[in-house]
Amino acid sequence: MRRLSSTQELEKLRDEILKKRDPHQPFITVCGGTGCHASGCHQVVDAFKKVLHERVKSNGVGLRVTGCHGFCERGPLVVIHPQKIMYQRVKPEDAPAIFQETVLKGKGIENLLYEHPTTGEKINTEEDVPFYKKQMRIIFGNNGSIDPTQIEDYIAVGGYRALPKALFTMKPEEIIKEVKKANLRGRGGGGFPAGLKWEQCRSAPSEIRYVICNADEGDPGAYMDRSLLEGNPHSVLEGMIIGAYAIGSREGYVYVRNEYPLAVENIGIAIRQARDLGLLGKNILGSGFEFDVKVSRGGGAFVCGESTALMASIEGNVGEPRAKHIHTVISGLWERPSNLNNVETWANVPVIIDRGADWYSQIGTEGSKGTKIFSLVGKVNNTGLVEVPMGISLREIVYDIGGGIPGGKKFKAIQTGGPSGGCIPESLMDLPVDFDRLTEVGSMMGSGGMIVMDESTCMVDLAKYFMNFLKDESCGKCTSCREGTKRMHELLTDITEGRGTMDHIDLLEELGWVTAEASLCALGGTAPNPVLSTIRYFRDEYKEHIINKRCPAKVCRAFLKYRILSDVCTMCGRCAKACPVEAISGKTRTKKEKGIPFKIDEQKCIKCGMCFESCKFEAVEAQ
Amino acid sequence: MIPFVIDGQPVEGKESGNILEVALDAGIEIPHLCYNESVKPYGACRLCLVEVGRRGRSKMTTSCTYPVMEGIEVLTQSEKVLRARRMIMELILAMCPGDKLIQDMAKQMGVEEVRFKRDDKDCILCGLCARVCDEVVGAHAIQFASRGDRREMMPPFGEEAQSCIACGACVVVCPVDVIKMKEEGDERTILRWKRTVKMKKCKICGNYFAPWFQLEKFREQAKLTKDFFDVCYTCRT
Numbered sequence: 001m002r003r004l005s006s007t008q009e010l011e012k013l014r015d016e017i018l019k020k021r022d023p024h025q026p027f028i029t030v031c032g033g034t035g036c037h038a039s040g041c042h043q044v045v046d047a048f049k050k051v052l053h054e055r056v057k058s059n060g061v062g063l064r065v066t067g068c069h070g071f072c073e074r075g076p077l078v079v080i081h082p083q084k085i086m087y088q089r090v091k092p093e094d095a096p097a098i099f100q101e102t103v104l105k106g107k108g109i110e111n112l113l114y115e116h117p118t119t120g121e122k123i124n125t126e127e128d129v130p131f132y133k134k135q136m137r138i139i140f141g142n143n144g145s146i147d148p149t150q151i152e153d154y155i156a157v158g159g160y161r162a163l164p165k166a167l168f169t170m171k172p173e174e175i176i177k178e179v180k181k182a183n184l185r186g187r188g189g190g191g192f193p194a195g196l197k198w199e200q201c202r203s204a205p206s207e208i209r210y211v212i213c214n215a216d217e218g219d220p221g222a223y224m225d226r227s228l229l230e231g232n233p234h235s236v237l238e239g240m241i242i243g244a245y246a247i248g249s250r251e252g253y254v255y256v257r258n259e260y261p262l263a264v265e266n267i268g269i270a271i272r273q274a275r276d277l278g279l280l281g282k283n284i285l286g287s288g289f290e291f292d293v294k295v296s297r298g299g300g301a302f303v304c305g306e307s308t309a310l311m312a313s314i315e316g317n318v319g320e321p322r323a324k325h326i327h328t329v330i331s332g333l334w335e336r337p338s339n340l341n342n343v344e345t346w347a348n349v350p351v352i353i354d355r356g357a358d359w360y361s362q363i364g365t366e367g368s369k370g371t372k373i374f375s376l377v378g379k380v381n382n383t384g385l386v387e388v389p390m391g392i393s394l395r396e397i398v399y400d401i402g403g404g405i406p407g408g409k410k411f412k413a414i415q416t417g418g419p420s421g422g423c424i425p426e427s428l429m430d431l432p433v434d435f436d437r438l439t440e441v442g443s444m445m446g447s448g449g450m451i452v453m454d455e456s457t458c459m460v461d462l463a464k465y466f467m468n469f470l471k472d473e474s475c476g477k478c479t480s481c482r483e484g485t486k487r488m489h490e491l492l493t494d495i496t497e498g499r500g501t502m503d504h505i506d507l508l509e510e511l512g513w514v515t516a517e518a519s520l521c522a523l524g525g526t527a528p529n530p531v532l533s534t535i536r537y538f539r540d541e542y543k544e545h546i547i548n549k550r551c552p553a554k555v556c557r558a559f560l561k562y563r564i565l566s567d568v569c570t571m572c573g574r575c576a577k578a579c580p581v582e583a584i585s586g587k588t589r590t591k592k593e594k595g596i597p598f599k600i601d602e603q604k605c606i607k608c609g610m611c612f613e614s615c616k617f618e619a620v621e622a623q
Numbered sequence: 624m625i626p627f628v629i630d631g632q633p634v635e636g637k638e639s640g641n642i643l644e645v646a647l648d649a650g651i652e653i654p655h656l657c658y659n660e661s662v663k664p665y666g667a668c669r670l671c672l673v674e675v676g677r678r679g680r681s682k683m684t685t686s687c688t689y690p691v692m693e694g695i696e697v698l699t700q701s702e703k704v705l706r707a708r709r710m711i712m713e714l715i716l717a718m719c720p721g722d723k724l725i726q727d728m729a730k731q732m733g734v735e736e737v738r739f740k741r742d743d744k745d746c747i748l749c750g751l752c753a754r755v756c757d758e759v760v761g762a763h764a765i766q767f768a769s770r771g772d773r774r775e776m777m778p779p780f781g782e783e784a785q786s787c788i789a790c791g792a793c794v795v796v797c798p799v800d801v802i803k804m805k806e807e808g809d810e811r812t813i814l815r816w817k818r819t820v821k822m823k824k825c826k827i828c829g830n831y832f833a834p835w836f837q838l839e840k841f842r843e844q845a846k847l848t849k850d851f852f853d854v855c856y857t858c859r860t
Contacts, residue, residue, distance in 0.1 A: 301770060318767070323666055323688040476748065476767070476774030480669045480707075483714035486772040487739050507738055514710040517683050517703075518669045 003278035005286040007164040010155075013277075017152045026061050026103050029079045029145065030090075033068025033227055034262070035384065036075035039089075041065075044076045047092035051099045061103055064153075067143035067231015070385040071131050074114065079126060079144065086126045087112035117381065117403055131382045134400050136363065136371050139347050140224075140387040143231035148266045151273040154234040160279060162350035166242045167287040172202065175246035175353065182357035183369040184349070188214055188305070188342030189417070189446045190522065191368075191435035197339055201329040202247045204337035209249040211240055212333065212340040215256035215263065216310060218302040219418030220469060222449035224373040224385055225343035229256065229263040232347070233270035237293065239349030241280065244291045247339050252293040255310050257300050268295055302419075302473035305447075306521045307332070307340045309475065320475045321521035342447065344373055364390030368434040372445065378415075378452040381406050388433065395429040398452055409454040413537070417446025419466045419473075420526035422533030423459065442533040444526065458555035459538040460545055464492035466530040474523060481524030484515030488531055496556040500546040505535060554622050557607040561623045564598050564611070568619035571595035575611035575620060584611060629697040636691035643671050643686040646699065653699050654708065654728060656715075656798050657749035658687040662758045668749050669711050674698040683707065709734055718742050722799050745801040746776055752793035752802060760792050762840070765816060784816040788836035806831070825855035832856070 004010050030036075030045050048063050069077050074088035080102045087098065087109065094112060101107045113122040114129050123129050126144070146153035154160065166175055180195030201209060213236060217225040229236060240252050254271075256263050271293050274280040282290045296314045303309050304319040311333040313319040332338025348370060352360045361369045368390040374397065377383050381403030388397060394414055398404065405411050413423040422443030424431065431437055435445050453462065471485040488511055491504050512528030519525055535542060544550050551559045564575065564584070573588035576598055583604035589595025600611065612620045624635040629646050636645035641664055646653050656668040664687035673686040676696040683703060698704060709732055716729045717739040725747070753765050753776060764787035768777050778784030789811045794804045803814045809831050812819040822831035823838055832855035842852055 303770070323685075325684075325688070325690055470771075472771045472773075474771045476770045476772070477665075477667050477750075478669050479667065479711055479714055479748075482748070482772060482774060483718060487714065487717070490740060503738075510710060514707050518672055518707045518711060520666060520685075 003276070005278060005283070007168060007285060010160060010164060010285060014155050017156045021156065024082055027064060027081050028061065028098075028103065029064045029066045029081065031067075031069045031075060031077040031144065032065040033072065033075075033143070033231060034223055035068065035072025036077060037262075039072075039075040040092075041076035043092040044078065044090050044095065047095035048099070051095045055099070061099075064147045066146060067148050068227035068385060069126070069144040070135075070137075070140060070227075070387070071129070071382065072384040073382050074384075084125045084127075086114065086124070086129065088114050130403065131384070131386075131401055134392070134396055135387050136389045137387045138351055138363075138371055139235070139344065140228070140232075140373055140385065142235070143227065146232065148231050148233055149269050151234060151270070151277065154232070158354070159234050159350075160238055162353035163238055163241055163279065164285055166245060166353050167285060167289060170353075172246045172248060175242060176202065178357045179246070179349065179352060182352045182360040183367075184345065184352060184360075185368060185435055186342060187344035187348070187372065187447065189444065191445055194341055194345055197329055197341070198243065198247050200327065201249075201337045201339040204330045206337050208251070208336045209247055210333045210336055210338040211244045211247060211249045211252040212310070212314070212338060213240055213252070213254040213343055213346050214305060214307070214310060214340055215254055215260070215267075215343045216298050216305040217260075217343070217447060218257065218300070218305055218473070219447060219449040221377045221451055222375045222418055222447060224375050224448050226260050226263050227385055228343050228347055228373070229254075229260070230266050233263075233267045234274070235347045235350060236267070236343055237270050237274055237280075239346035240293060241274075241284065241291055242349050242353055243339065243341070243346065245289050249339070250290050250292070252291065253296050253314055253333070254293060255296045255298055255304070255314060257304075258297040259300050264295065264297060271295065301475070302469075303475040303521070303523050306523055309521070310340065311338060318475075320477050321523070323520060344448070365432060365434045367436050368445075372433065372448060374416075374448045374450040376402050376450050376452070378450075379405055379409065379454040379457065380452040390434055391432045393430045393432055394424065397433070397450070398429070402452065405452070405454045409456060412453045412455050412457055413459065415443070415451040415453065415462070415530070416449065417444035417526075417529070418449040419469050420444070420523065420529050421446045421449065422529040423453070423462070423537060424533075425537040442529065442536055444529070456553055456555070458496075458551050458553035459534040459541050460492060460495050460551075461553075461555045463530045463534045464489060464496055467492055467527075470523070470527045474527070478519045478524055480515050480518035481520075481527060484511055484519070484524070485527050487511055488515070488528065492531070495542065495545050496551070496558065498545075498549055498558045500542075502543075502546060504546065505539070505542055509535060557609065560607050560609075561602070562600055562605060562607065562609070562611060563621045563623065564600055565619050565621055566597035566599070568617055569597040570617050570619070571597055572616075573598070574614045574616070578610040578614035580608060580610060581606050625691050625693050627691065627693060627695045627697065630699055638691065640691045641687055642673060642675070642689045642691065642695075642697055645691060646686060646697070651699060653686055654712075654732065655687060656728075656747060657751060659751055659755070659796055661796075662751065662754040664688045665750055665754060668715070668747065670708055670715075672704050672707050672711075674701050674704055705732075708732060713737055714739070715747055718744050719747055719799065721745070722747075722801075724799055745799065747799055748774055748776065749798060750776070751796045751798065752776060755792045755796045756787075760788070760790055760840075761844070762786050762788050762790070764788075764818075765793070778816045778818070782817065784813075784818045787813060787816050787818040787820075788840050789813050789818055789820045789834040790837040790840075823852065825858055826853045827858040828855060830855060 078087045078090045176198050184194040185191040298304050301319050304313045306321045309319040309321040328338050371387050373387045415423045467489040471489050474481045476482040512532045515528050571589035576584040583601045586598030587596035634649050653671045655671040666685040666688040671686045712729050712732050712734045717737045720741045764784040794802045820834040838852040
């Protein structure tokens, strides 16, 4: 590919790419995101390749493996263009029929279409699916239509349009002003104004400055940064180049965890392609500006998402945070001014420059502008990645986009902000999603994890789960964080195993306060949130465990008693087979023999719950 | 010198200094375990917490890592500080309940009981041994391993610390005195790092006085003559 040396050449290339693409020509996109990967999209891709190869008529029908579409619950997703017919849960054996009926004849296949959960009506296109209707996919939207390994695809959808605008029509100060005006706040968790950070870094006296992309996403269940980097790496790269120009940096790093192999691969490909085209390297587009990016792979420590620990890790040291009395924008990586932003923050930059801060700042609330990508997981019908305008209520996310709680169960709480976020109860469901409002109620925006819980989730057990994660992932430097998280986990274990007293709650609150106040970095600073927020909103549930020795959600095994209802028992014997300690006795009914209903020997029972799960007739009762 | 205030008392510190060293010089007591003036401040034990007021805002931070700044107002005994310090002391005591120094410090700070399960560790994970080994000795023989509550100080892979010169600096600097050293005949052993090395004999008194490795390293670092360490310190002076 030729190196582009001016805006005109870039636009000429764009025209050439678009000319080659007939918008009426059918093509098939298969989602290759993480979720669909797990549901077997690769076999589907192979099946389509085979079909397209076999049929002579298929000449010209394109097949594109794209990034994540977000609707992971229904993967693998296949979209047939130009009609944009969306098929869900596609199996390899569906490929010939899809080709025959939809690609060639333009007809939909009923049983592969998405069915409206309440009306039962079949829905043809992606945008009509309720999951997508309330979303605003300005950052994430292109994921579903481009092949992340092809820079032409990104250019075809208008990519690298903001870059020449920034380089040739704006001064660095003007870019910073625009980002400030858009009030872009850091999407990695802190919500610090990006423009202000850029300005401070730019004005720091130094010959060398660094820009860094933080892709060390480590929250359990969160994968928005991963999906962006996998599905649209050029958008992140374009943001970084514009940022580097604004800040006055010639060198950048993408710090990505090595457990994200596809993200590592795709950002690497994107960097090479951008270099080949002259969008990275010396004299970018003939502007005289020089900038290049390296990929630094992390070992998967949660704490390396903290800016100073991340920089220590790039330097080759142990990923341990250091005190930030002198900010990293003054002295960061190798003691040079360093500007670090999260993947999603960088991906917002081209949009702001391309469409302008005035347009951008119309979206959202007073203090939080633009959109936010959340990974909506847990006890919700439509799990997946959702991009919503700031200010949307949690209720809209859970019910309108997420489709409510499965199995007719009752909503209990939503946990935002990853392991260090807090749990928000039903009573606050109308809270608008906004950096400051989430912090006010004891949670946080975080990087965008959103875990929905229903009545079968025990809040004490949940707090224990997160504390277990944090005690493992604390770097261990500060006594308050290392010992604090460990002891909070111990106290919570006591409560869930029946050894809790009311003093445990007081001690948890005191310990939580100290852990947050006395620890160095944000990991320790926010670690107690799951404990403190569940005590704040679900104190009664803690009390039930402590005083009445009962777990209302029937999760904590120490309080459970399993019983087989003899009048419901069909004497099939499954429970007895499942029991690992042979605590269940009875006699299986056969054609010849009548059988004896099964029962559990309480003395032998280890409360593992295997019988409960194995019974198909709800004859096993947990109390 | 940069002027600022600690507990209402005007003090001065040098530009590269930290609050803790200025306070200690001025006779203001702040409890600490992981700070030692011979190495860079680290901020691990969190006992030296103080409240720092700057530009109308106040925050709690470790005094060892906070740089001297003009006009800051430091509180070393505020209710908030004492409350946090007591809990941290209790956490350290729960970790190393058998340590005399920790017991005494806890008592002095009014921590009478431990409300947590008692561990039986001896190391408080202050990292001083490794920092002295890195920054002063330059041997880089030991380092923290693992993270979270599995963190421990150890020689590489838990085996004999091959680059340890058995100088004993870690033995001296350990605030809880759990790194033990023993000398037998011509051998010195640092028990915790499983390191045993040969010692050199003084040409005059005939005593084994220091490990060969240590003398070689120090001689190179200080650019001394080849025969400088042929005699021991006592015989030389």
